[in-house]
Amino acid sequence: MSSEAQHVALSLQDHLPVLQVLIPFLAGPLIVLLGSRTLAWPVAFIASFAAFVCSGLLLSQVMNGGFISYHIGGWAPPLGIEYRVDAANALVLLLISGISTVVLPFAKPSVADEIPQRHHTLFYATFMLCLTGLLGVVITGDAFNVFVFLEISSLSTYVLVAKGASKDRRALSAAYDYLIMGTIGATFFVIGLGLLYMATGTLNMADMADRIAALGTNRTVQAGFAFIIIGMGLKAAMFPLHHWLPNAYNYAPSAVTAFLAATATKAAIYVMLRFMFSVFQPDFVLDMGATWIIGLLAVIAMFVASFIAVFQNNFKRMLAYSSIAQIGYMLLGISMFNLNGLTATMVHLFNHGITKAALFMAVGALVLRTGTTFYDRIAGMGRVMPFTGAAVVVGGLSLIGVPGTAGFISKWVLVQAAFDNGWWWMALAIMASSLLAVIYVWRIVEALYLHAPNPEAEHQEAPLMMLGPIWIMAGACVWFGFDTELTLGTARTAAEALLAGSAGMAEIPTAAMH
Amino acid sequence: MIETLINIALFAMLITTAFAIVRMDHLFGVVMLSGVFSLLSAMLFVTLDAVDVAFTEAAVGAGISTVLMLGTIALTARREKRVNNRTFVPMLVCVVTGAVLIYGTLDMPNFGDPNAPAQIHVAPAYLNDSIEEIDVPNVVTSILASYRGYDTMGETAVVFTAGIGVMLILSGLRHRRHSLRQRLRLESRRRRKLAKRGQT
Amino acid sequence: MRHHLILRVITKLLVGAIILFAFYVQFHGDFSPGGGFQAGVIMAVAFILYGLVFGVAQVQRVFPPWLVHKLLALGVLIYAGTGVWNMLLGYEFLHYGSFAPHHMSHGQHSGILYVEVGVGITVTGVMVAIFYAFAGRRPQLGDDDW
Amino acid sequence: MEFILGHLNYWFVIVLMMTGLYIVISRGNLVKKIVGLNVFQVSVFMLYISIGKVTGGTAPIFPTDLQGKIQIDPTIVYSNPLPHVLILTAIVVGIATTSLGLALIVRIREEYNTIEEQDILDQDAATAHAENLAHGDAMGGRA
């Protein structure tokens, strides 16, 4: 705590890290306080956009390395809670706030269609809270703060998923399952934190990292590691812990699915990365043999989930299974344990986020016109909704990893990582699993284009309010397939910092507040 | 020593309660036992010097959540239907998880050890400096509202989320529960609305 | 439960005492266990008790749902608003020292007071709102089914 | 012996935790799952509070004189207040989760007319089966 006389007034620029979370945080209760259906959406959108701007500014400061630390309440860590932004989480922040900013305009017509009008105010408030939670989880440098914000996002997610009940009652049981699984996951995470606290006496991640490194082999820390990874694995839908995901994604309202699929699991993956590399050291992770287990599960996920996706007759559900498979790619990148591998994880986290956002929003547009997501009911809709259909194709190609799309870049780096380790068989396995993606993507393309349009559907292109966001995301899929400076560059910086372990976190920043 | 004995006694009661919850299929009893469990744990918290926590656990665990659960079973069902075909996998999960935890305890500092890392690293700073910095007798309040005030803000947001969440989930129409008259009225309203849409 | 005369009389007496106790817990949290959260719960209990005995409609006349909605949002905003105020004063978010730059602990005192009030309001609002939501559903079981 | 005594608390807590977890994953009644979740979480709280306990310590509240001025007595040992704070937060999170879960149960009961997981799964399976019959093979084969 500095003496009062020396205190230099902080500028807006200095407050960016906290504003990043605070703006959507305030928007939630503000919407409820205003209690106006007409104002809810604009407030949410403005807040989300402001958060997006914040994350952009933050990223521009850290994308070439270094980090920003913000001491909330003026209490220096480890006494107080610290916000710490570096390349890794700035990229995830940008993804989350960006997706929410794009999904919100899409949500307006979609929510109007799928959710009773009198719920809209609270719906947007909950949406904002979910955004707040995810941003808070990602930005914080305090281990317990992760849990608190994780719960904000989780609770609001359960509610958002349950709102699908006005169309299909199974949304309720899906939300309930998600609640049970999510809470078990969060509790595991808390147990892990407790064990770490017991061994280190601190909650600040950087401080924790130092102390864990000083402890040497410690069984308490090892158990803590296991619990944290499993807890976050549940949230991230890591392979055998993914059972909540297909139903939750399938029955949630379209806008919710688009937002969650692109962000929620990504935030969990990020936390996993952060703990594995910055809190526990890379060496520790290797000693635990975690890379082998994660790698094995990842490969199983890639094949099994893709295989299941092939046999779906429901577009949304198919995408949900594909998400599980794609999470496998991200985890595989971690298990490669080299620079390219981690870069692949980070970059795929981003690229897959935009891809799935585009696809799930396109699903939402189809739902608006046809009312369902079954292949036979959306058949032929590519002809009457050419722009939506084209977006599905672009997103699908990105999912497969066809060159010229974002998905290609991540796959490229991932395969490169496999070769770096000399695992050329793994490279072939990655590519072989992409073949399954070809099949499930192409089934939907065939359905959309090669059949006569469903006569019961409304034969009209989706409204501009939807097409705009869909095409921003589809465009992003193509854009980031060529311009990789932002994604790949930042991901590489992040990966370098992560691989450096606590060295990437430990020293007290020169750009500290005062 | 007496503390230890009290602890052991409390734990014995807690474990008994927990097992009883497993066995019992009368939901009212389960809920009541859950309240008992909370009260017992509140007592345990008192012996462990966590009076704030005990207070809260008693108010929340034994109070609010019991009331809510009673309300829920009043709205739903009183008895659990026993399906006893799933015990092996859950048991396995629990045993494995428990084993990992026990493994984790092997390197733990002894219970109550004043030299445990948790006692010597950050906590002393709170205990020593908060008098000067914040000047509030209850250190828990100092930490809760100031040092880690941000967590508490998050906690408030969690409560807020739960509040609007419950409102969102439960404010829907209870379509199956409508009386015949209500249903007829709703039906005619819907028909009128449709007719109006047809005109425009 | 309209027919339980004794319950109704005692409830009327109790509600006042409970509310008083809630205020005590709210503002005495610095010195003894308790604080905004506990106070909020206790405050809500007062309304819930009233509602249980006299019916939800009655308590909703005293404490209408729209007010509950506003309050539960207001509490969060008071908490976060305190932090924003600190920021406007040129300090970090939630840096209560900014309320009294020359006397650290005074600032802290007022800061803690404000945020605890925020917590209390939100918790009261939420608990009552949840009670309303549950009570708005018709029970499946009668009094004697237990 | 000292090791056992020093860790007995933790082991009890672990037994409680696992009992809670067992209830959550083995029981089919939705309300009971929530009760199990509560037991599980409260046991985790005990773990935390146990971490904070110092032998011979007292609650971390400083004694005050009549004016409310804090009296500093160096002989008193205080337990660690930090876990208490964390658990206060966690309790709140717990009740929030519980209330949401219960709200969902009420709605599930209204929609499915049951709160048994197996019945819900059966009903969902029946719905899914009907859907597959209606939509399944319309695309000319499975792949």
Place this chain on the structure above:
Amino acid sequence: MDTNTLIFLAMLLPTLAMFGNMGFHNKPDLRDGFTFICAVLTFTSVVAILSNVGNATTEEISLFEVFPGLDIAFNVEPLGLLFALVASGLWIVTHVYGLGYMRSNNESHHARFFACFSGAIASAIGIAFAANMFTLFLFYEILTISTYPLVAHKGTPEAIRGARIYLGVLIGSSIALQLTAVIWTYTLAGTLDFTQGGILEGKVSGVLVPILLGLYAFGIGKAALMPFHKWLPAAMVAPTPVSALLHAVAVVKAGVFTMLKVGIYIFGIDFLAETGASEWLMWLAAYSIIAASVIAMQQDNLKKRLAYSTVSQLSYITLGMALATQMGVLGGGMHIAMHAVGKITLFMCAGAIYVATHKTEISQMQGLGRVMPITFAAFLIGALSIIGLPPLGGSWSKWLLMVGAADAGHQIMIGVLMLSSLLNVAYLLPIVGRGFFLKDATNNAVVGIREAPLLVWLPPALTAVGCVIMFFYAGHIQAFLMPITGVVR
């Protein structure tokens, strides 16, 4: 105009045609006229590039960098220029033919058809001018995707099934194998630029060389090397103009072109010859040549027979690369052009027969030659060129391949090539013979059948003449291609 602008123009014009088709989708004449102009201009630009640079290799121009060491870049080199010339030149002819075919056959969705067609040409040109493997791969995939709607054009279950196989094999092999190979190459060499003499020498050795080559060879599914040839017969459900241009010229040639590029500029002929890594590929190509010919003989469906013939002929080019001799590579390169002109003639004739008679099976074609003399004459010339008889273009490339085989010391390959020529005779000439000399048993079918419309018979006639002309200019083509062997610098 400078060469760089021309390269972009050559890709831009077909793209423009694509958007033109989408934009004017309900004004058929404007649409088709516009496309025709674009086609002519595209060819003009490619010719202008030719006159600018001759057979030199130009500096690469990078459009932009995707990430370090990996950019989208273009340059001109003889092989690519030849491919671009063939593709854009034949586009004009095929477009005219396509107009006649689509209109007289009352096919639906003309705009979509021609839009995808133009898109395919744009990507073929992109492949031709790609300066590195990444750029080539990018356009390779775009080509696959843009031709998919063409194969599925009819929308019948059969077409959908064919398109599924088409896409499955092409995307599948390229993603699973070729991309792996590309990334592996990048990891090994740190670059993907096409460099004279290859980039892998000294970077990889031992058994990994044939494995890497295998990943490429099978990954380039468009080269239809067995067992990845199934897509080509499957794609025959497409309307004939597609089969003609894309599945005789653009798509399959893009495949073998990539194969040659990989052999020459990624591995380097010398490196391949040194390590003997391509020997297995040579045998596989030989097997493909013979096996596909034998299968072709058993096909009654004319287009299927031509498709298997294509499979066989493509393996000539792969064989040329696998021989790893200068003459082999030259022969392979030249065969791209020679086979293209010959096979497109055959396909267009098949289409003309279909337009006029709606017959697809060879067994039904008795006596048709007499009522459709021009079509069948053109077919004969094309067939002879494929067989490799002078004075037709195909003879020269086959000759060079034989010389290459001799150089490499693989006399057996000469035998394979000769055997293949015999098989060619066996499956191509009976069609002509049947048309001219056999009488239909019932004789009813011929009644009332006339030559197909002008727009349908003229293009094959032109390309047939092209086959003859190419014979006399083969020397020029050989000289033109010489630099790719690294001899003349």
